[in-house]
Amino acid sequence: MGGTRQGQVAVIFTSRRTRDDDAGYEEAAAAMDALAARQPGYCGIDSARGADGFGITVSYWEDEAAALAWRDHPDHATTRAAGRALWYDDYSVTVCTVARDYRWHRA
DSSP: OBOSOTTOEEEEEEEEEOSSOHHHHHHHHHHHHHHHHTSTTEEEEEEEEOTTSEEEEEEEESSHHHHHHHHHOHHHHHHHHHIIIIIEEEEEEEEEEOOOOBOOOOO
16 A cells, blocks of 8 residues: 655654653643644644653654744644653654655555
């Protein structure tokens, strides 16, 4: 099955959660997911978190300008600051353009 993300900008966010304020984190994460989905150029998100607190979230954007607008959104910036203060031991962000992607699904 062919991919659908070719040419999109992928923002890869890896993080290690603290054990602090789980309820606040869950609320903020849901709010950011909803807010991102309303932004121009938003194309989707994939996210997973292990029991050890390590997580990966990849958001997909139509182009670099859309990804930068999301980075600079004031509500996102406020939540990012809260993440640094409360919810993350560390994180990294990698931004790249998708050259190709593949999908497989069990029939």
